[in-house]
Structures are given as structure tokens and as C-alpha cells.
Amino acid sequence: MATQSRTLVARTLQVVFGDGDRVPDAWDAGLSSEDAGLANALLGHCLRRWGTLQAHCRPQFRNPARGVPLGTQVALAIGLAQLAWLEGVTDHAAVNEAVDLAGDRDLGFPPHRGLVNAILRRAGQDREALRATLDAMDPALDRTPFAELTLKAALYPRGQGVAREQLWKRLQAPPRPTFRALGPAPATLLPVEGVPGALQLAPGAAFPREWLASGQGMVQDISSQALMAFRWEGAPRTILDACAAPGGKTTALARRYPEAALTALEKHPQRAGRLRENLAARGIQAEVVVEEAGPWMRQAGPAFDLILLDAPCTGSGTLQKHPELTWIGPAIDRPRMRAAQRDLLEAACSRLAPGGLLIYAVCSWLSEEGQDHRDWALAQPGLEPVAAWPAGLGAEEGPTSFFRPDPLTWPGEGFQAFALTRTPEP
Numbered sequence: 001m002a003t004q005s006r007t008l009v010a011r012t013l014q015v016v017f018g019d020g021d022r023v024p025d026a027w028d029a030g031l032s033s034e035d036a037g038l039a040n041a042l043l044g045h046c047l048r049r050w051g052t053l054q055a056h057c058r059p060q061f062r063n064p065a066r067g068v069p070l071g072t073q074v075a076l077a078i079g080l081a082q083l084a085w086l087e088g089v090t091d092h093a094a095v096n097e098a099v100d101l102a103g104d105r106d107l108g109f110p111p112h113r114g115l116v117n118a119i120l121r122r123a124g125q126d127r128e129a130l131r132a133t134l135d136a137m138d139p140a141l142d143r144t145p146f147a148e149l150t151l152k153a154a155l156y157p158r159g160q161g162v163a164r165e166q167l168w169k170r171l172q173a174p175p176r177p178t179f180r181a182l183g184p185a186p187a188t189l190l191p192v193e194g195v196p197g198a199l200q201l202a203p204g205a206a207f208p209r210e211w212l213a214s215g216q217g218m219v220q221d222i223s224s225q226a227l228m229a230f231r232w233e234g235a236p237r238t239i240l241d242a243c244a245a246p247g248g249k250t251t252a253l254a255r256r257y258p259e260a261a262l263t264a265l266e267k268h269p270q271r272a273g274r275l276r277e278n279l280a281a282r283g284i285q286a287e288v289v290v291e292e293a294g295p296w297m298r299q300a301g302p303a304f305d306l307i308l309l310d311a312p313c314t315g316s317g318t319l320q321k322h323p324e325l326t327w328i329g330p331a332i333d334r335p336r337m338r339a340a341q342r343d344l345l346e347a348a349c350s351r352l353a354p355g356g357l358l359i360y361a362v363c364s365w366l367s368e369e370g371q372d373h374r375d376w377a378l379a380q381p382g383l384e385p386v387a388a389w390p391a392g393l394g395a396e397e398g399p400t401s402f403f404r405p406d407p408l409t410w411p412g413e414g415f416q417a418f419a420l421t422r423t424p425e426p
Helices: 004-019 033-048 050-060 070-085 091-103 110-123 127-135 145-155 161-171 209-213 222-227 248-256 269-281 293-298 325-331 334-350 371-378
Strands: 178-181 189-191 198-201 217-219 238-242 261-265 287-289 304-310 352-362 383-385 416-422
Touching (some): 004 091, 033 050, 033 070, 033 325, 050 070, 050 127, 070 091, 070 110, 070 127, 091 110, 145 325, 217 248, 222 248, 238 248, 238 293, 238 334, 248 261, 248 269, 248 304, 293 334, 304 334, 334 352, 334 371, 352 371, 371 383
Parallel strands (some): 238 261, 238 304
Antiparallel strands (some): 178 198, 178 217, 352 416, 383 416
């Protein structure tokens, strides 16, 4: 019987490739730190190299054109990934547990149990040769049209060529998590150059689960931290964080403006529950509203001095952290996504007080989700840009109102953001 960690990896791969959904939050809950580390490494290799792993196996099937059952694909990917890239896993564990997964009626495809066993035992005879073979295969096997679109958008207006492969290589590497300290930080967390307050694990250090659970710190990408270091001299009395879960940016707003009345808006009840838990653990006071953001903001009500709209998006800037998006991204309804973003932006503008600040952000490289909305907003009467970020974080020279870091030099996620103010009425 397969261990819990490998079983959870198999179930998660079924969610991604069977249901077309993202990796669930806390999918590895209940695992020990050691088992969670193994499971996350294994899942990452399977997701990043899924196309390569399947292409390697396909010639070993009698009639691959008829299709290979997903349960068989999952078992083979889990077995091969361990043999090729997880040096601490024995041949016996890698092969036998993958064979057990293939024989599982819910997760595998029992008729292929023997075939999976044969393929993996053959591969395990020379693990170094297997790794070399897989690593020499065409990188394009692991790129879907969505990944290609992301690379093109991220690098525009550069040429593609070498820069394209350089960026893809970085996106295929496991990310190093970054943190924000809310209290004393362990010595195993080191400062990140260029982003004040950002912390990163020292090489070989264990993931600081207990520190995070204590409320003394939080996981937060470098891009989010740089975004929340916006420059603005206003002193807001009322703040709205729209689309607020899981609460990292809400926390940053509360710590920066402790005297302001803070409203956190989140439409998903489950995510709103997590938001409340996170804020409570950090000692943050905020009114959490569980409503659809667009209709709620369009209701008659008081204007806000500061609005943060971290809008739902394709997530194209997060392929390194969420490699499953490479595979489920092609199914995203991008026109519908753009329309929803525009609706949210219009609604947010309607609740912005004169002299107030509105920040719109998406973790995406696609200009249709960021720059195009900015161009629309600046064409509206009464809205003006605010140079809220320092030079080096935008597409323009000098301080910028448009946050878009260079994908080849910036270590964080792909991000676009812009800052607006409503001019006071004469």
C-alpha cells in the first residue's frame, strides 16, 4: 500500500489532470514536515515535467494513440520522477509504491499494474541514465499554449530566443519561499537584497512551520511585499481590501495604517474563514465582509480613502509557484476574466474618495489583465496616475505609477499594478 504522502500526490495529480482544477490549498495537511517536503518535491517534479514524463513512457505502450488511462499516467509519473530526481528515495520504494498506486481502483488502473512495474524496473536499472535522458528531452514538451503565451507576454517587447529559454528555465526551478516577519524571526531566515523586510530561508534550513503557526510571520512573495511598499503621503481613515483572502496584504495595510478602519472583502465563505483565522492569529482588527466584490462596491455607501483591488486573474505570473497552471491555463476563459476585472475596477473607482488612492494589482504578465485596464482608467475623467513605486519596478524610467518588474532580473512572481487617485472636485 502506498504511503500517505505518495497517495496525496496521486490524488492531487488527478485533481489537476482529471478535473482541470488547481492544486487545493493545504493539500498536504496532516503530513509531517519530512513527509510534506518529500510530497511537495515529488508533486513539483511531476507537474513541471509532466509532458516529458508522458513522452518518455508513450513508446512503451502497444497502442498509445488510443490513449493511456490517467491512473496509469499518474503512477508512472510518480515512479519516474522519484527515480530520476529524488536521490533520497530507494529504487524499491519508488517502484513498489508506484505499482501499488497503479493497482488502486480509485487512483490507478489495475489492468496496467504489471506494465507499470515493468517500465519502472527497467528505468530503475540506471537512474543516472534515466535522469540524463529526461533532462535532454525537448523543453517544449512541458510547455502548453498558455505557457508560451505567458513567456511571450512577460518578455515583450524583447526578442524571444535566448531570453525565452532563460526565463523558462527559471520558471521550471522550484521557488524559494519568501516570508514577512510580524515579530521576532528565526535565525534561519535571511534578508532578501533589494526588498526591505523580505526574508528567505538560509540554504538547507527547514521550513519554519511553527514560526508561521505562531502568528509571528507569514509567507508572502517578494512581488507582493514590494507592491505593498507603495509610496503615498496620505493618511487614510477608511481602507478597503477587495478580494482580500488569504490576508497577507490586509495585514500589511493594517500594520501600516493602524488607526484606519479596515474592511476586508471576500466572496468565498471558506476563504473568508481562512482570512478571519489569519487576521486573528496576527492580532489584526478588520471587518470581514463575505459578498461578491463588484455588486457590494456598487452599492450606495461611504467612499474609501484607500482601496486595494488585487483582482482575480489567470495567474500567469505564478507559473513557478503554481506549475499546474501550465496545464490548466489553456482552459481559462480569458475574455470573461478581462470583463470581470474591468467590472471590479469600475466598481472600485466608484467608491474611491477624492484625493484617495486606488491600487489595482494582478499576478499576471498578460497586458490585457494589467496595462490595458490602466489605459482605460486613465482615460476616465477625474482619475490621475500616482507614482507609487521606486525606479526599477516599472516599465517607465524613474518613479512609476505602473509596477511591472523585469522578468529576467526580478526574483519574485510576475506582477502588474498601477496606482490612481481621484482628483478633488473644484
